[in-house]
Amino acid sequence: MHLSNIKILNKITNKKTTFIKTGIFSAIAACWGVILVGTFLTFN
Amino acid sequence: MEVFLPIAQVFVSPIEILLLSALVGVLSGLFGVGGGFLMTPFLIFLGVPPAYAVANEANNILATSVSGSTTHWLKNTLDYKMGFMIVIGGSIGTALGIYTFTYFKDIGKIDTVISLAYMYILAIIGTLMLVESLGEIDKAKKNVVERKKLHVHYWIHGLPLRMRFPKSKLYESVFTPIIIGLAVGFIAAIMGIGGAFILVPAMIYIIKMPTRLVPGTSLFVTIFVSVIVTFLHSFNYGSIDLMLVVMLVVGSIFGVQVGQKLGEKIDSSGLKALLAILLLVVGIAIAYDTFFAEEIQKEISKVAIADLNFFSKFILEFSKDMPFFYGLFSILFAVSLGIAAAFLRRFLSNFRKKYFIKSAK
Numbered sequence: 001m002h003l004s005n006i007k008i009l010n011k012i013t014n015k016k017t018t019f020i021k022t023g024i025f026s027a028i029a030a031c032w033g034v035i036l037v038g039t040f041l042t043f044n
Numbered sequence: 045m046e047v048f049l050p051i052a053q054v055f056v057s058p059i060e061i062l063l064l065s066a067l068v069g070v071l072s073g074l075f076g077v078g079g080g081f082l083m084t085p086f087l088i089f090l091g092v093p094p095a096y097a098v099a100n101e102a103n104n105i106l107a108t109s110v111s112g113s114t115t116h117w118l119k120n121t122l123d124y125k126m127g128f129m130i131v132i133g134g135s136i137g138t139a140l141g142i143y144t145f146t147y148f149k150d151i152g153k154i155d156t157v158i159s160l161a162y163m164y165i166l167a168i169i170g171t172l173m174l175v176e177s178l179g180e181i182d183k184a185k186k187n188v189v190e191r192k193k194l195h196v197h198y199w200i201h202g203l204p205l206r207m208r209f210p211k212s213k214l215y216e217s218v219f220t221p222i223i224i225g226l227a228v229g230f231i232a233a234i235m236g237i238g239g240a241f242i243l244v245p246a247m248i249y250i251i252k253m254p255t256r257l258v259p260g261t262s263l264f265v266t267i268f269v270s271v272i273v274t275f276l277h278s279f280n281y282g283s284i285d286l287m288l289v290v291m292l293v294v295g296s297i298f299g300v301q302v303g304q305k306l307g308e309k310i311d312s313s314g315l316k317a318l319l320a321i322l323l324l325v326v327g328i329a330i331a332y333d334t335f336f337a338e339e340i341q342k343e344i345s346k347v348a349i350a351d352l353n354f355f356s357k358f359i360l361e362f363s364k365d366m367p368f369f370y371g372l373f374s375i376l377f378a379v380s381l382g383i384a385a386a387f388l389r390r391f392l393s394n395f396r397k398k399y400f401i402k403s404a405k
Contacts, residue, residue: 031171034328
């Protein structure tokens with residue numbers, strides 16, 4: 001396989017990992033958002 | 045098919061409870077964490093009032109920790125001296141926890157406090173576990189070997205009154221295990237959990253005990269903490285329902301054995317991320333239930349005593365007439381079930397080795 005093809009494959013894999021990580025961290029942020037907003041609204 | 049719980053005064057499906065407790069048992073056997081912080085929210089979702097869910101889950105934890113601890117005792121992987129030091133702190137923490145529980149129960153806010161505590165604890169543990177497991181997966185992919193410091197000293201290591209713990213080969217201040225026990229006991233009393241998720245990391249990273257002694261000692265401490273929690277809940281509020289306890293214990297003891305066997309065969313580090321996601325999902329579900337769901341009055345069923353079966357009638361009268369002995373009975377019941385499960389497991393394991401493995405050779 002050509003070197004340029006390997007580079008493209010690596011780039012795609014890296015982008016996929018970044019995409020998954022962003023998804024997970026946004027899910028965590030959403031979870032904390034629900035909890036904190038809920039607590040704030042309840043105690044207000 | 046539904047069964048009426050005479051103390052909690054609700055109808056529940058025994059199949060649902062058995063399946064859920066077995067599932068939580070498998071998870072706790074697989075990952076080495078007690079299932080309390082998953083099972084109590086599940087009980088609440090099934091309609092058991094939070095104050096009853098906490099008390100009965102504590103009794104269930106007693107049975108599973110007796111079972112696990114007996115197995116470790118048979119393998120001689122238990123540090124009794126360290127365990128007793130943590131239990132001293134645990135007893136004080138439990139008493140403080142029950143005092144706090146009583147305060148919130150008196151002002152009528154106990155259900156909200158339990159839900160809030162679960163929500164935050166699950167979200168914190170879920171986030172930490174997810175971040176850690178993602179980091180581990182990342183490191184494994186890149187083949188990074190991290191060099192750790194041999195000794196990290198915190199303020200807790202500078203405390204006075206040091207003593208030797210020969211089994212763990214440690215020279216530590218007595219205050220270190222006592223302070224850790226205090227935190228665990230307090231949380232266990234309010235939330236009806238064993239506290240292994242605090243105890244295990246604290247034993248490894250703060251006390252620095254050898255890893256092989258950690259699970260047994262943690263379970264040993266959990267026995268005492270859950271005995272105190274069960275007894276105080278039973279004596280103060282009469283909230284232990286033996287019907288529910290039987291279902292929980294049977295399901296979770298079976299599940300834990302399956303989980304431990306699975307853990308020996310598969311690498312659970314990759315599954316850690318899944319457990320973390322499950323914790324976050326349960327946390328969000330509790331948040332939704334507490335903050336945004338319509339106020340649905342939980343169905344408190346009034347069933348005439350005459351309509352109850354013999355077992356339910358016996359439990360109800362026993363708990364009302366003799367709360368002290370009822371508490372004692374619940375503890376002995378859970379302890380004996382736990383010991384029986386441990387010996388049964390050993391017997392089956394020996395039997396398998398003797399006949400099946402021999403015949404395979």
